[in-house]
Amino acid sequence: MWHDLGLALLRIVIVFAVALFFVAYLTYLERKIIGHMQVRMGPMRVGPHGLLQPIADGLKLFFKEDIVPTEAYRLTFYFAPILCLVCALVLFAIIPVDKNFMITRLNIGLLYVLSIASVGVMGIILAGWSSGSKYSLLGGLRSAAQMFSYEIFLGFSLIGPLMIAGSLDLVKIVEAQKVPLIVYQPVAFVIYLIAALGEINRVPFDLPEAESELVAGFHTEYSGMKFAYFFLAEYANMLIVSAIATIVFLAGWKGPVLPGWLWFLIKMSIFVFFFIWVRATFPRYRYDQFMGIGWKIMLPLVLANIVVTGIVMMLV
Amino acid sequence: MAVKEEQQFKELMAKGTSLGKVDEDIMRETIRTQDYWINMGPQHPSTHGVLRLILSLQGERIVDTEVVIGYLHRGTEKLAEARTYHQIIPLTDRLDYLASPAMNFGYVLAVEKLMEIEVPERAEYIRVMMAELARISSHLLWLATHALDIGAMTVFLYCFREREMVLDLFEMATGGRLITSYYRIGGVAHDLPDGFLDKVKEFCEIFPKRVQDYDDLLYANRIWLSRTVNVAKISAEKGLALGLSGPSIRGSGVNWDLRRANPYSVYDKLDFEVAVFDGCDVYARYLVRRKEMLESCKIVKQCAEYLEKTSGPVMAKVPKVLKPPVGEVYMATEAPKGELAYYIVSDGSQRPYRLKIRTPSFANLIALPEMVKGHLVADVIAAIGSIDIVLGEVDR
Numbered sequence: 147m148w149h150d151l152g153l154a155l156l157r158i159v160i161v162f163a164v165a166l167f168f169v170a171y172l173t174y175l176e177r178k179i180i181g182h183m184q185v186r187m188g189p190m191r192v193g194p195h196g197l198l199q200p201i202a203d204g205l206k207l208f209f210k211e212d213i214v215p216t217e218a219y220r221l222t223f224y225f226a227p228i229l230c231l232v233c234a235l236v237l238f239a240i241i242p243v244d245k246n247f248m249i250t251r252l253n254i255g256l257l258y259v260l261s262i263a264s265v266g267v268m269g270i271i272l273a274g275w276s277s278g279s280k281y282s283l284l285g286g287l288r289s290a291a292q293m294f295s296y297e298i299f300l301g302f303s304l305i306g307p308l309m310i311a312g313s314l315d316l317v318k319i320v321e322a323q324k325v326p327l328i329v330y331q332p333v334a335f336v337i338y339l340i341a342a343l344g345e346i347n348r349v350p351f352d353l354p355e356a357e358s359e360l361v362a363g364f365h366t367e368y369s370g371m372k373f374a375y376f377f378l379a380e381y382a383n384m385l386i387v388s389a390i391a392t393i394v395f396l397a398g399w400k401g402p403v404l405p406g407w408l409w410f411l412i413k414m415s416i417f418v419f420f421f422i423w424v425r426a427t428f429p430r431y432r433y434d435q436f437m438g439i440g441w442k443i444m445l446p447l448v449l450a451n452i453v454v455t456g457i458v459m460m461l462v
Numbered sequence: 463m464a465v466k467e468e469q470q471f472k473e474l475m476a477k478g479t480s481l482g483k484v485d486e487d488i489m490r491e492t493i494r495t496q497d498y499w500i501n502m503g504p505q506h507p508s509t510h511g512v513l514r515l516i517l518s519l520q521g522e523r524i525v526d527t528e529v530v531i532g533y534l535h536r537g538t539e540k541l542a543e544a545r546t547y548h549q550i551i552p553l554t555d556r557l558d559y560l561a562s563p564a565m566n567f568g569y570v571l572a573v574e575k576l577m578e579i580e581v582p583e584r585a586e587y588i589r590v591m592m593a594e595l596a597r598i599s600s601h602l603l604w605l606a607t608h609a610l611d612i613g614a615m616t617v618f619l620y621c622f623r624e625r626e627m628v629l630d631l632f633e634m635a636t637g638g639r640l641i642t643s644y645y646r647i648g649g650v651a652h653d654l655p656d657g658f659l660d661k662v663k664e665f666c667e668i669f670p671k672r673v674q675d676y677d678d679l680l681y682a683n684r685i686w687l688s689r690t691v692n693v694a695k696i697s698a699e700k701g702l703a704l705g706l707s708g709p710s711i712r713g714s715g716v717n718w719d720l721r722r723a724n725p726y727s728v729y730d731k732l733d734f735e736v737a738v739f740d741g742c743d744v745y746a747r748y749l750v751r752r753k754e755m756l757e758s759c760k761i762v763k764q765c766a767e768y769l770e771k772t773s774g775p776v777m778a779k780v781p782k783v784l785k786p787p788v789g790e791v792y793m794a795t796e797a798p799k800g801e802l803a804y805y806i807v808s809d810g811s812q813r814p815y816r817l818k819i820r821t822p823s824f825a826n827l828i829a830l831p832e833m834v835k836g837h838l839v840a841d842v843i844a845a846i847g848s849i850d851i852v853l854g855e856v857d858r
Contacts, residue, residue: 184619280500284522284839349613350685429685430613432840433522 157249158239165238169381170200176422183426210370217278218367226276227368227375230269233262234382241389242317244399244406255316256308259390260301263345266379267293273376274364285363288353288433295440296344296351302448303338306331306455307394320398328395333451335395337444339420342387344440346380348421350428351436388417502842504533510607510846511853513827522838527831531824535857542817547573547647547784550817555641557821558855560603561596563589563632564797566645571726572793572804573647576786584769585649585776586728591662591765592635592644594758598669599628600798600850601751601758605676608748608847612689617679624672627665634658647784649777659766666763670756680748690745694833694845697742704832705825708800709754710849713747715740720796734761744848751850785812799823799850819858823851 174189174196181188189196214223240255242248252258267289274286308314310330311322328335344351353363365376392398392413399406401413431439498519504512512533518526538557542550554569555562567589574581606621629639635654636644644651680686696706698714711718719736721729737753739746788810794803800822807816826849833845 180615184616185623186619280498284500349615352613426616427679428614429609429680429683429689431685432689432838434838435688 154249157247161238161241161243161249162235165235165382165385166378168385169378170204172381172385172418173203173377174200175418176425179419179422180426183423204374207370207374212371213367213369215278215367219276219278222272222276223367224372226269226273227372227379228269229272230266230379231375231382233266233269234379234386237262237386238382240316241386242320242393242398243410245317247407248317251317252315254314256304256314256319256390256394259386260297260304263300263383263386264294264297266383267297269379270364270376273368277364277367279367282364282366285366289347289364291437292344292351292353292433293347295437296341299337299341299440299444299448300345302445302452303334303341304390304394306334306451309452309455309459311394316393316398320393320400323397323400326395326397326400331395331451331455333447335391337448337451338391338395339417340444341440342391343421343424344436346383346387346421348384349425350431352430353433353436384418384421385414388414388421391417500839504530510851513846513851513853513856515830515842517839517842519839522840524834524837524839524842527834527842529827529830531827531853531856533857534853538858539817539819542814544813546812547786547814550814551645551647552641552643554819555643556854557819557858558600558797558799558802558823558852559640560852561593561600561798562638562640562642563592563596563644564600564795565802566643567593567727568793568795568797568802569804570645570647571795572791572806573784573786575793576789576791576806576808577647577784579648579778579780581649581778582775583728584653584772584774585778587765587768588650588654588776589645590727590729590732591762591769592632592642592650594761594765595628595631595662597758597798598755598762599625599632601755602628604751604847604850605748605755608844608850609676609680611843611847612686614679614683614686617676620672620675620679624669627668631658631661631665634661646777646780648780649775653776654769659770662762662766666759666766669759673752673756676752681752687745689840689844690748690848691741691743693744693841694837694848695742696829696833698740700832701829704829706800706829706849707825708796708798708822709737709747709750710800710826710829712736712738712750713848714742715746720794720801724794726793726795732761732764734758744844747848747850783812785810794820797822799852799855800826821855821858823849823853823855824858827851827856 177199178188178196189199192198192202214220237259239249240252240258242251270289270293271286274282274284274289277283307319307327307330310327311319313319313322343349347353365373368376389410392410396413398413399410401409404412500517500519501514502517503514514530514533516528516530517524536556538553542553545553551566551569554565557565573579602621602625606618606625609617609621632642633639635658636642636651638644696714698711698716701711701714702716706714707718715738717736717738720726721734722736734757735753737750737757739749741749786806786808788808790805790807792803792805794801796802801820802822803820805816805818805820806814809815830845830849833849834842837845
């Protein structure tokens with residue numbers, strides 16, 4: 147038994163260390179990629195080609211003064227960022243990087259992902275509400291509406307692939323794919339990507355933190371480590387949605403020649419790159435337009451996709 | 463508003479609620495309506511300086527907007543009264559600091575009109591070229607920040623790349639990048655340096671291609687269209703009544719460009735089109751400025767070609783001490799933001815008795831509450847961007 151426990155702990159340490167490392171360097175990657183897309187260099191000063199920049203940023207945030215606005219509800223104000231980060235990080239527990247490498251295998255893995263993700267939204271709402279600032283409140287309310295609705299589309303877009311794979315277990319989903327599911331479910335794939343952009347608050351759907359309108363949205367009043375938590379949570383979520391897309395639509399670790407974990411990382415990076423690329427290209431939708439797209443276009447489409455998938459499966 | 467709410471409250475109390483009759487004091491304490499207002503600026507990332515807006519909101523919809531200005535007031539007009547005519551030129555630079563040559567231009571033209579000074583043609587061409595370069599630089603900064611406000615980050619940096627080229631040109635010719643003070647009453651400070659015109663022509667070659675880059679990102683972008691088309695509309699009549707000018711009114715279909723309508727300097731010898739679009743919305747104003755940049759580029763090219771072929775003095779014979787005759791003068795020019803006018807009253811001394819500046823941003827800003835009524839908070843940002851204000855000019 148001790149042996150098992152030790153092994154489990156080792157896995158946890160490895161996965162979280164790697165996850166946090168990736169999250170930290172994702173910020174660097176984003177700045178570099180966007181920098182080059184925008185004919186500039188991105189971070190260059192700290193270390194060779196700015197490679198130590200995330201560490202410097204982390205240190206800076208760590209040593210910052212801990213500011214709480216007078217109007218804020220202290221307890222919730224402290225609790226919100228922690229909730230956000232914890233919810234983002236616990237999702238890494240069930241991501242199967244390789245056939246046998248994951249912290250734990252859940253037979254309802256996908257359901258777990260969706261439910262924890264919705265708890266994560268609570269952190270943002272609480273942050274907006276407890277800051278005692280109007281801009282934060284507007285940002286928080288926006289994200290409440292946005293993330294809850296986009297979770298629906300996100301969930302629905304995964305139902306089609308689930309029907310084909312026949313399981314909620316992430317490992318089984320991958321194993322069920324002889325051909326990546328993107329081939330059978332292109333509509334679901336596109337809707338998943340759009341919903342994911344909304345879910346992780348990225349351009350063109352970065353309304354909760356639309357900096358030009360709401361200053362910084364729900365985290366206007368946050369600084370120092372508390373802000374860093376939100377920041378990390380956001381990037382961790384980006385990794386998670388990329389990982390889920392890889393597992394559900396691109397057959398996870400499967401691939402010729404290269405080892406499984408490498409395939410997984412390559413596929414995941416494609417999505418991450420896509421999300422960054424989108425940010426460099428598009429303006430931001432307005433809040434009402436964004437909700438309109440969700441409820442008037444994506445919802446009917448995704449429901450139709452489920453129906454069509456069902457009919458085809460019945461016939462075949 | 464408050465009276466109406468009180469009345470509604472009374473009615474509600476008389477009717478009673480689903481809980482039956484409730485004590486009025488408790489109701490007053492717990493249930494009440496309140497105007498939700500939000501303070502935007504003066505420290506806000508997209509009010510383009512120190513503009514302050516007080517927005518009354520219903521949800522996220524604008525009920526009323528109050529514009530509060532004065533955070534950048536430096537008393538330019540009053541300061542001018544204590545300075546000689548030449549000393550006022552650096553003050554005008556600081557009005558619209560994004561297009562200082564255009565600001566100088568209006569002022570020196572006004573004084574020249576008052577004193578009836580004949581300016582050498584070469585100087586006029588240099589001035590027009592600089593003013594048009596300033597228009598390009600100003601519009602580039604506008605497009606950059608406007609796009610950034612709407613979330614298109616890359617356009618911002620692309621525009622700054624080209625603006626940098628224009629600023630380098632300014633630096634080469636005048637020594638200053640932003641605040642140039644290059645114009646003089648009777649001409650310009652000195653002739654252009656060697657190699658300047660080649661650089662200008664190089665810029666004119668590159669620039670239209672770069673505009674294509676911005677178009678790729680914005681022109682037909684669905685998101686850009688949905689954020690700008692039919693947003694912050696203002697009709698031509700309303701716009702004229704409020705004194706809109708420049709690209710803001712040309713976006714409402716009014717063909718009014720002082721360079722054509724009332725030509726000054728050498729504009730009547732130059733070939734360019736006035737950009738007019740009749741969408742009345744943010745997108746139309748975007749189209750106007752986009753086309754104006756290209757047209758300005760054409761003008762700059764023509765000026766450069768003329769200047770290459772000719773040489774001569776760049777300064778008229780003007781006395782060291784300027785003492786304009788007693789009288790007054792009004793001179794309006796087309797600055798990048800709209801109609802810029804100087805009204806000078808002279809009492810025959812070395813200093814103006816009164817200098818009144820009619821700045822375009824100030825007049826255009828008045829139209830903002832009209833434009834955004836009933837729109838969402840996000841549209842306020844688009845509207846502010848579309849009228850292209852500079853607070854230095856608004857407050858003077």
